Amino acid sequence: MNAGLNLILAASAALFAVGAFAVIARRSAVLMLMGTQFMFIAGCIAFIAFARFGLGAGNATSGAAVAIFAGATAVAELAVGLAMAALIYREHRSLAIDADRG
């Protein structure tokens, strides 16, 4: 038994699916953004997996660099998204995305 490309890619896919579920199913804006974070991280893990198991150790740095850039972009997007969620809360007193509006 070994840990190779398929295992890590499967983990990444699972995380991505979990993130998708969070985005669809949860109402709170905070949790939806959390779901998008999961999806980003899943992408990062996939890059790392390919860099380590697919392209050879000499090229691992490219995958890691993309992973860092993607992760940092995810955090930036989280910041902006949460700021907008705060504004929604100020308007409607609720964090629910699809509350009935008058």
Add this chain to the structure above:
Amino acid sequence: MLSLLAAAPKGPLDTWSPTLLAQFALLLPLAALLVILAFTIDSRRVSAAISIIFTLASLICALLVVAIEVAHPLHLERPATFLQFFTGQSGAASEFTLPWGVLADPLAATVGLAVVLVSLLVQLYAVSFMRREDGVVRFFCVLLFATFAMLGVTLSLSYFEMLLFFGMVTVSTYLLIAHWWQREEATSAATRAFIISAIGDLALLAAVAYIYFRFSELNFQTLAGQYSGGRVGSNGLFIMAILVFIAAAAKSAIFPLHVWLPGSAQAPAPAAALIHSAGSAVCGVYLIARTYALFHVSPRALALLAIAGAVSAVLGLLWALFQDNLKRAIAYTTMAELGLMLLALGIGAYGAGVFELFTHAWPKALLFLAAGVIIRELRTERLAEMGGLWGRMRFTGWLMLIAVAAGAGIPPFSTFWSKDAILSKALALGSPLAIVVIVAVTFLGAMALLRIFALVFTGETARRRRFDPERIRDAGGRIAFAMSLLAILSIIAGFRGFKLRTDPIALVTFPGVPLPNSHYTAAVVIAVTAVAGAAVGWLVYARRLAVPAALQPVRRVMGEGLYVDRAYRLGTGLVLLPVSRATEWVETHLVDAALDLIADSVAFAGQPRGWLAQVRVRQLLIGLFAGVVALGAITIVLAGRIIGKAG
């Protein structure tokens, strides 16, 4: 100690390497600044103590660097880089690399030592001088920043790094001059200094761009061998030299970019001392000394240096003779000295010019510090209201006398030796114009400095309302200590051990430029001229000889600085004002309008109308993801079929 250093290994990454010590010397003021900003910004005493301790440590490093350089005179220093940027894949040798680091060769070591030592003494002085003021911590922070910026300029190893530190020097000059920002003259003088320094930075940026464009290289040491290689024609080299010269002229107050220097007298005395002796005013001269390889291959550039330096020197002294403000008079003599340094570099007296930079720093700093004490005690800045201090402030009087003698070039004080070396080179060249200019500058310089001394210390203290001369006290404590150290340096800093290993001029050499031999004629001429100038100054000003009526208009014109200021203001009003109105129109009607349009469109999109408002978000999301899954499945099935059919 010297034998220990003689056994030291060479190379940037070994211990005892001068480059490592130079890095410490560079980073210690910055570290002090950060420590003060982070931890001790509320306490004056602790901040001042930290500042002085770190500067002292930096000074020890600088001294060690100089000692190592003296012990290994023939060793070509390699720079140490602590950061490298390069484009393209790693390992490709043809890519452009931009190293950031320090280069600690004799030139950098000498000037760096001057910078740190002046900074330390100025800080010692300032602890006592600014004791009762607000903003003391801010002053020390700016002093540390200025020291760091100047050290960075001295230790730069590429044009680009020099540009960065030039910008920092500009900012630090602005902050130093505008320290008493509540005064309107101080802020306008600071703004003027900033603008002119920024012009110099722009010129240096243009130089960097052009040099990179032609040579694809920005490192000083690498470029030094490439200038004469024939890759760039003499016109191209001259253009590069002109751009570098403009940058240096803006920083070193060469006519006509000198208008910021008198305004720098608005800075507090310790700040002015730093700026003029080892601060931004010598940045320009240092830039020329560092890039001398470029000027050496372009004789036209050397001629430009010499002419500009000569004009600045003579004009500066003529103006200095007619100034009524004590600090401005000293400032104009600085302008003259900087012009003299440039003249020295222009006629090929490389070591002598750099040595002049070194020897001139001490008397100039001492002059400003003494002026600070005098102004504080007399509560006036005008020379017409001073006088008769010899009886009351004897100690300061002696110190100022030493400073004046050292600045004038009277043997055996410091600048005598360097001026002697410059004149020797001029004599060796046989150029009558240079000889005449140097002699005239020495004469007038001595006269101007003696004028200052005579007007302040001899005669009768002018009677003024609400000012009691009995309350004048002499300087004491730390102020006296700092000034005395500067006086000692003014006396001994010039000694050239002829034909010994410690000859400073032999230390700072430029390959291809022969060392000037000291002609005895040069020494005698300088000594005689300086003493004669001092005597004339004493005769005229100690007796308070009235200016004859025929010279009154000359006096007014000279006092106004030949109306250069008014010319600048006129030009600015004619050219800059319409341009700035045009750009304001563009900004209001185009840029702001575009931004408003974007913001309004976003606001419009955020309030959906009609059917868009009825959409449920989660339904959308479900549809989106389900659609993606469906599309993916269909694509895979179809692709499998297509590949199966093809394969």
Add this chain to the structure above:
Amino acid sequence: MPLIGALPQPITSAPLVILIYAVVLLMVASALASVLLRNTLYAIGAFAATMVLVALLYLTIAPFLLFAAQLLVFTTVSAALLVGLLRQTAGLESTQEPFSREWIVGGAVAAALLALLIVVIATTSWPIRATTSAAAGFGATLTNTYVVGLAVLVVILASAALGSGLLLAAPTLPSARERDRARGSRR
């Protein structure tokens, strides 16, 4: 140090394999927990735990810098942002979400997505390339080859920070206050 010209191999040493399996399973479990928990605060806690487990995964297969960055920066920043927002808006104690129909539908869609991805992963033979050059240090590569990307990233992060700060402070800015005062408050 990998030999130049060698193909990358999967990890075969038993303890490491067991560790990786454990980390992966825990990671997925805590992610599931974080999306299924109804209390928002616990969900964010589970999210932080997932991020830490991702960092552990990086420790085994990625350069060390990535592990450190993930752990120290991304985890803490994300968690802090989420918790901070929660505090500012609904409060930390009272957040419970009702179980709704969309959970089932969402679960179905997510399961379909997962199935699709697993099928693709399992049936593709991924290209494997040999090691071509000695690995340069990751930090050195970041500042040399990817220096432009690094600069852009700094700009992105700075503008995100500035933008979100401004968004949050918008009602308190002078121009907004004047507009409200002129219009008269509607609430």
